[in-house]
Amino acid sequence: xxxxxxxxxxxxxxxxxxxxxxxxxxxxxxxxxxxxxxxxxxxxxxxxxxxxxxxxxxxxxxxxxxxxxxxxxxxxxxxxxxxxxxxxxxxxxxxxxxxxxxxxxxxxxxxxxxxxxxxxxxxxxxxxxxxxxxxxxxxxxxxxxxxxxxxxxxxxxxxxxxxxxxxxxxxxxxxxxxxxxxxxxxxxxxxxxxxxxxxxxxxxxxxxxxxxxxxxxxxxxxxxxxxxxxxxxxxxxxxxxxxxxxxxxxxxxxxxxxxxxxxxxxxxxxxxxxxxxxxxxxxxxxxxxxxxxxxxxxxxxxxxxxxxxxxxxxxxxxxxxxxxxxx
Amino acid sequence: xxxxxxxxxxxxxxxxxxxxxxxxxxxxxxxxxxxxxxxxxxxxxxxxxxxxxxxxxxxxxxxxxxxxxxxxxxxxxxxxxxxxxxxxxxxxxxxxxxxxxxxxxxxxxxxxxxxxxxxxxxxxxxxxxxxxxxxxxxxxxxxxxxxxxxxxxxxxxxxxxxxxxxxxxxxxxxxxxxxxxxxxxxxxxxxxxxxxxxxxxxxxxxxxxxxxxxxxxxxxxxxxxxxxxxxxxxxxxxxxxxxxxxxxxxxxxxxxxxxxxxxxxxxxxxxxxxxxxxxxxxxxxxxxxxxxxxxxxxxxxxxxxxxxxx
Numbered sequence: 028x029x030x031x032x033x034x035x036x037x038x039x040x041x042x043x044x045x046x047x048x049x050x051x052x053x054x055x056x057x058x059x060x061x062x063x064x065x066x067x068x069x070x071x072x073x074x075x076x077x078x079x080x081x082x083x084x085x086x087x088x089x090x091x092x093x094x095x096x097x098x099x100x101x102x103x104x105x106x107x108x109x110x111x112x113x114x115x116x117x118x119x120x121x122x123x124x125x126x127x128x129x130x131x132x133x134x135x136x137x138x139x140x141x142x143x144x145x146x147x148x149x150x151x152x153x154x155x156x157x158x159x160x161x162x163x164x165x166x167x168x169x170x171x172x173x174x175x176x177x178x179x180x181x182x183x184x185x186x187x188x189x190x191x192x193x194x195x196x197x198x199x200x201x202x203x204x205x206x207x208x209x210x211x212x213x214x215x216x217x218x219x220x221x222x223x224x225x226x227x228x229x230x231x232x233x234x235x236x237x238x239x240x241x242x243x244x245x246x247x248x249x250x251x252x253x254x255x256x257x258x259x260x261x262x263x264x265x266x267x268x269x270x271x272x273x274x275x276x277x278x279x280x281x282x283x284x285x286x287x288x289x290x291x292x293x294x295x296x297x298x299x300x301x302x303x304x305x306x307x308x309x310x311x312x313x314x315x316x317x318x319x320x321x322x323x324x325x326x327x328x329x330x331x332x333x334x335x336x337x338x339x340x341x342x343x344x345x346x347x348x349x350x351x352x353x354x
Numbered sequence: 355x356x357x358x359x360x361x362x363x364x365x366x367x368x369x370x371x372x373x374x375x376x377x378x379x380x381x382x383x384x385x386x387x388x389x390x391x392x393x394x395x396x397x398x399x400x401x402x403x404x405x406x407x408x409x410x411x412x413x414x415x416x417x418x419x420x421x422x423x424x425x426x427x428x429x430x431x432x433x434x435x436x437x438x439x440x441x442x443x444x445x446x447x448x449x450x451x452x453x454x455x456x457x458x459x460x461x462x463x464x465x466x467x468x469x470x471x472x473x474x475x476x477x478x479x480x481x482x483x484x485x486x487x488x489x490x491x492x493x494x495x496x497x498x499x500x501x502x503x504x505x506x507x508x509x510x511x512x513x514x515x516x517x518x519x520x521x522x523x524x525x526x527x528x529x530x531x532x533x534x535x536x537x538x539x540x541x542x543x544x545x546x547x548x549x550x551x552x553x554x555x556x557x558x559x560x561x562x563x564x565x566x567x568x569x570x571x572x573x574x575x576x577x578x579x580x581x582x583x584x585x586x587x588x589x590x591x592x593x594x595x596x597x598x599x600x601x602x603x604x605x606x607x608x609x610x611x612x613x614x615x616x617x618x619x620x621x622x623x624x625x626x627x628x629x630x631x632x633x634x635x636x637x638x639x640x641x642x643x644x645x646x647x648x649x650x651x652x653x654x655x656x657x658x659x660x661x662x663x664x
Binding site for chain 1: 495498499500502503506507509510511513514592596599600603604605606619623626627629631634635638641642645646649
């Protein structure tokens with residue numbers, strides 16, 4: 028097990044290093060920081076001086092090491108468009124994105140798993156077929172259209188819910204949260220549903236497929252033969268094993284949620300990192316793009332690691348030492 | 355490349371001979387999906403002749419006709435069946451022209467990722483060793499990030515490198531951004547089938563009589579691994595069209611002078627609150643229609659080509 032964890036850590040390290048390298052290349056070859064800092068009428072001497080001051084005349088590995096060192100301290104320089112520190116910009120936007128993603132993940136799990144179990148147990152009934160058809164639509168509809176349709180229905184036609192921004196927020200030690208105000212919750216509903224639809228449909232279909240698979244296995248037949256009530260068979264025995272792959276997919280989808288949040292945030296003008304990133308892409312704001320890339324990669328790597336470790340906690344078969352060379 | 359083109363009709367003829375065609379005829383879902391997809395493609399390709407107006411002809415567009423509702427709503431006009439947008443362009447015509455751009459970008463991206471993916475997959479499966487390991491590691495890293503994020507990043511870099519990009523260049527950057535996220539699946543699929551085919555007797559026989567490896571790869575192995583690739587490509591077209599629409603909706607897709615369906619939805623989104631829902635909803639409906647029908651076709655094709663399900 029220790030060897031496994033060490034190998035995963037090494038892999039994570041390599042991934043982070045390559046992402047950092049891509050971010051570094053962005054800085055190196057996209058745009059000229061000296062030109063953008065000095066303006067057009069700088070003398071060649073000034074340019075050379077600034078190059079030396081910024082360390083741009085040093086050899087490539089030294090510059091890369093410096094970049095990684097700065098990145099580790101969260102220093103990605105100044106945003107080209109807003110002239111503020113990138114780290115401050117991102118710190119400001121991070122809570123909004125995380126709260127939105129967490130809310131969407133909770134919706135997807137709390138609604139998706141029971142519906143998936145239901146669709147598997149009541150296979151062939153009208154209700155379960157409705158659930159499957161709707162979930163097919165949920166997987167194939169683009170996120171931004173779902174958001175627009177929800178706005179049209181609930182904000183424009185019925186006027187029940189707001190469709191713009193985060194509403195009132197409370198700041199707790201620099202972390203702005205919308206969870207503590209009624210207005211914040213109201214603003215959260217539509218974006219969170221929009222973001223959760225795809226994951227919800229995915230989890231529903233996955234749980235259903237896994238559950239059907241598990242219900243065919245021998246140990247379920249034995250459980251029935253022992254005379255256990257349906258309830259105990261379904262929820263005590265079958266569901267537990269169904270959830271193993273669900274954990275993996277959910278974990279991996281948590282990263283996807285943060286990426287999909289870009290779209291949701293654009294539709295609802297939600298002031299999160301995604302909106303910041305899309306503006307950075309539009310204006311070719313390299314420092315913001317690089318910082319976002321590194322942060323998202325870090326979140327991905329951490330989530331993947333946690334998922335791998337959870338596997339050990341959930342599935343005892345993996346804890347048995349395997350012969351060397353096996354995966 | 356020539357070998358692929360010259361080989362394709364033979365392979366295609368075999369596909370649609372017998373079983374597959376029979377399965378198509380007996381599946382109402384597939385027929386309906388094919389008809390809808392064909393209608394969408396027809397309207398898109400022949401937009402010049404089918405569309406009632408030319409939305410890009412500034413002389414024909416009349417600003418006093420702007421924001422007209424669809425014909426059946428109060429205040430609507432017969433001339434503009436689905437209403438007009440803020441600049442007085444006919445929505446129906448804009449959708450047809452927009453679908454053409456969406457389809458073009460979608461199909462072009464699929465073709466590029468197919469060529470890249472199939473090529474790298476063949477190489478990976480055929481060469482093995484370090485080349486294989488390197489290509490597969492790159493695939494792993496690509497797969498661990500959502501494709502949208504990768505496409506956005508490539509698009510952003512493209513914008514940064516060519517800040518005053520010409521329109522055609524913007525199209526190129528977009529197509530490359532979408533196709534660079536899509537090739538991985540082709541590469542993995544083709545590599546898998548190549549590993550199987552590589553040890554077949556016909557390949558060994560070709561080797562024994564001294565056929566060059568590159569010739570074995572393209573002339574003998576390639577035609578035999580193309581089946582799953584075609585299924586993948588069908589489903590991928592829908593995904594590529596949706597990715598294009600998403601990027602255009604986010605404002606980093608096709609140039610605004612040639613609006614795709616995603617751009618139209620983005621434009622309409624600004625008018626949602628003043629009650630002009632048709633500017634957004636109709637392009638959105640067209641997008642769903644295309645994506646859903648192509649997806650259903652792909653699903654059917656997968657089942658039809660899978661001998662285990664027959």
